[in-house]
Amino acid sequence: MKINWFSPLPPAKTEIGKYTCKIVPLLQEFVKVTVWTSQDSWQSELNDYMSIRYYQPHNISWYEINQADLNIYQLGNNHLFHGDIWQISKKSPGLVILHDYKLQDFFYMLSDDKKNYLNQVFKLYGEEGLENAQKFLDGFVSMATMADKYPMTPLALESAIALMTHNRESYQQLSQENHWMTGYTPLPYLADNLGQINRRKSQTPYQIIMFGFMGQNRCLNSVFKALAMLPRREQFRLHIYGEMWDEDYIFSQIQELGLENIITLHGFVSDDELHHALNNANLAINLRYPSMGEASASQLHLWSYSLPSIASQTEWYGSLDSNAVAFVRPNHELEDLTHHLNDFLNNPEKFALMGIEGKKILEENHQPKMCAEAIINFAQQVMKYRPTHTIHSMATRIGGELNYFNLPSSTDLNRYGEIIDFMCTSIPEKK
Numbered sequence: 001m002k003i004n005w006f007s008p009l010p011p012a013k014t015e016i017g018k019y020t021c022k023i024v025p026l027l028q029e030f031v032k033v034t035v036w037t038s039q040d041s042w043q044s045e046l047n048d049y050m051s052i053r054y055y056q057p058h059n060i061s062w063y064e065i066n067q068a069d070l071n072i073y074q075l076g077n078n079h080l081f082h083g084d085i086w087q088i089s090k091k092s093p094g095l096v097i098l099h100d101y102k103l104q105d106f107f108y109m110l111s112d113d114k115k116n117y118l119n120q121v122f123k124l125y126g127e128e129g130l131e132n133a134q135k136f137l138d139g140f141v142s143m144a145t146m147a148d149k150y151p152m153t154p155l156a157l158e159s160a161i162a163l164m165t166h167n168r169e170s171y172q173q174l175s176q177e178n179h180w181m182t183g184y185t186p187l188p189y190l191a192d193n194l195g196q197i198n199r200r201k202s203q204t205p206y207q208i209i210m211f212g213f214m215g216q217n218r219c220l221n222s223v224f225k226a227l228a229m230l231p232r233r234e235q236f237r238l239h240i241y242g243e244m245w246d247e248d249y250i251f252s253q254i255q256e257l258g259l260e261n262i263i264t265l266h267g268f269v270s271d272d273e274l275h276h277a278l279n280n281a282n283l284a285i286n287l288r289y290p291s292m293g294e295a296s297a298s299q300l301h302l303w304s305y306s307l308p309s310i311a312s313q314t315e316w317y318g319s320l321d322s323n324a325v326a327f328v329r330p331n332h333e334l335e336d337l338t339h340h341l342n343d344f345l346n347n348p349e350k351f352a353l354m355g356i357e358g359k360k361i362l363e364e365n366h367q368p369k370m371c372a373e374a375i376i377n378f379a380q381q382v383m384k385y386r387p388t389h390t391i392h393s394m395a396t397r398i399g400g401e402l403n404y405f406n407l408p409s410s411t412d413l414n415r416y417g418e419i420i421d422f423m424c425t426s427i428p429e430k431k
Contacts (some may be wrong), residue, residue, distance in 0.1 A: 001031040003379065004065055006088060007074040008081040009035070009042040009052070013213075013243070013268070015297040016074050016081065016099055018190045025049055026372035031379075034068065036060075038084040057087040065092055070379050070386075075156055076100045077292045079109040086110075089159060093389070095382050096160045097375075101170040101293025101315075103156050104147040125150050144217070144290040151293070154179070161389045162382040164375065166295035167316045181385050185374035187295035189366045191304035202282075202348065204235040209281040209307075211241040211274060212298050219287040219312075220250060222333035228257040229338055232345055238263045239281070241274055278302070283344055283351060284309040285337075289330050291315035299325075300366055303358035308351035310340050324358040326351070 005027075007020040020035065027033050028049075035052045046052060053064070065071065071094030076082050083106075089096060100106075111117035114137055121133040129150050135141040153174070157163055162181035165171045171184035214220060220240075227233050240263065244250050247265065254263050269277075278284075284302045288294075289312045296316060302309045303324070311317045313327035326343075328336040344351050 001070070001376075001379070001383075002068040003027065003031055003033045004036055004068040004071045004094075005033050005074075006036045006071065006085045009037050009039060009046060011043060012039060012081055014076065014078060014081050015190065016076050019099075019188070019297065020074065021046065022188060022190050022368050023372050023375070026369055027376065029372075030376055034064075036088075055084075055088070057084050060088065062092075070094055070383055072097060072375070072379065073160075074099065075103075077103055077106045077294070079106050082106065083110050086156060091159075093159045093161045093393075095379060096157060096163045098153070098156070098163050098165045098170065098174075099294055101153055101165070101167060101173075102147040102151040102290075103292075104150055104152050105143055105292075107152050107155060108143070108146075120152065120155055121150060124152060124154060147290060147292065161386055162378070164378055167293055168319060169315060170293050181382060181389075183374070183378040183381075185371050185378075186365050187297060187300060188368035188371040189300040189304055189362050190297055190368075191301055205237045206235060206282040206344070206348070207280055208236055208238045208283045208285060209241070209277055210238070210285050211277075214240060214242050214244045214250070216245055217288055217290055217292075219289055219328075219333050221253060222337060223285055223287070224253055224257050224259060224263070226334055226337035226341060227259060227262055229334075230341055232342075233259075233262060235345055236262060236341070238285075239266060239277060240264070241266045241269050241277060243268050278305045278307060281305075281307055282348065283307070286311045286317075287328060287333065288312050288317060289314055289333075291317065300362055303355070303362040306352075306355040306359045308344075308353075308355040309358070310337065321357065321361060324354055324361055326354065 005020065005024060008014050008017045009020060010017045024033050024035060033051070035050050036055050037052060038055055038057070042052065053061075055061070071089070071092055073085050073089045073094055073096045074082070075085060075089070075096050075098055077100035107120055108117055111120070118130060118133050118137075122130040132141050132146065132149065136143065136146050157180055160180055162183065163174065164183040164185065165174065166185065166187035168184055171182060174180065175182045210218070210223070223238070227236060227238065230236070244265070251265065254260060278301075284307050286296065286299055286302060286309050288296070291312065291314050293315055299309065299311065299317070299320070309325050310328055311320065311325040313329050317325075318327070326340045328340070
């Protein structure tokens with residue numbers, strides 16, 4: 001089997017690039033994989049173990065693309081990394097691995113002309129969606145509300161033969177819609193440190209860590225206020241690693257609450273520096289509300305260090321074992337964070353056991369090899385299904401064209417349908 005794999009690659013600041021670097025070598029044990037990227041550059045060492053081709057949506061070798069048995073597209077919510085991938089997926093249908101379920105922000109940011117964005121929302125959700133999209137553009141409706149009510153996922157999948165997700169909730173929802181052949185496999189861990197034993201300092205001040213892109217959904221205001229309210233806040237130090245959606249605003253919040261000696265903003269750091277920080281942390285906070293429906297590579301990364309964590313009880317995160325994370329309910333962030341931080345100070349061993357349980361779950365359910373095998377098995381099913389998808393797509397397109405003509409509605413149309421069916425079923429399946 002020959003596969004075209006479309007994905008961002010390191011040094012792009014996305015976990016999906018790291019995912020590709022972990023999964024593709026495992027796939028190559030069974031199939032031939034060509035990785036396609038629209039990045040101008042990538043880490044040179046990737047060329048040692050991957051066949052990588054550069055493309056642009058308006059300039060791609062369709063001859064090479066068509067030599068493969070299947071295209072597999074990595075699709076996430078960041079338009080900078082996945083916009084070009086989506087453009088190609090519309091022209092050459094394949095298997096979409098959907099890393100984020102809610103793609104409202106993706107299509108909003110992808111549309112330079114917001115009239116196009118409004119047309120897309122109207123096409124999917126009618127007058128109500130259009131009205132709320134206009135209110136969103138005018139500043140009266142939040143992006144979180146739009147993403148929850150109008151995820152725009154069908155637009156991303158309109159040309160897909162099939163899709164696979166790492167979120168069981170998204171899988172169940174998309175399966176019920178019955179529009180696509182749908183597969184699921186747990187998200188694989190990307191870390192290489194599973195065998196290490198983490199020996200953490202148990203004395204105060206305890207080290208709390210947050211990492212990744214610090215967008216508005218990371219609930220930083222609630223975290224800061226919870227720390228400020230703690231009588232024993234001096235027993236904690238919070239270290240934040242990653243780029244900020246608005247660093248000046250975040251720092252001003254820290255100053256207003258008098259937390260300059262408690263919280264340190266480190267910005268984006270090297271993998272080695274982050275590894276050192278995770279090794280020395282006692283607790284992690286991984287709040288994501290609203291979530292975009294993603295399975296969290298960050299959560300798996302925390303578990304690889306046996307690190308206890310506080311996580312949002314929503315979407316994929318809400319399906320996690322309560323023995324492995326401490327949950328924070330949406331809209332109860334301040335109350336639950338305060339409770340968990342006090343609980344940690346009173347019983348740090350209880351939280352340490354959560355981290356150990358998380359690592360056990362990681363080792364049992366999130367093996368990269370299991371993920372690679374699931375992708376290959378599903379890809380083989382997709383290839384068998386492709387002729388049926390082609391027939392359905394052609395019939396739908398022809399039916400749409402026939403709507404423009406004033407044709408008889410009984411015997412003659414049945415005859416046309418028989419001709420279309422004969423023509424489509426005569427298409428040979430690619431071996």
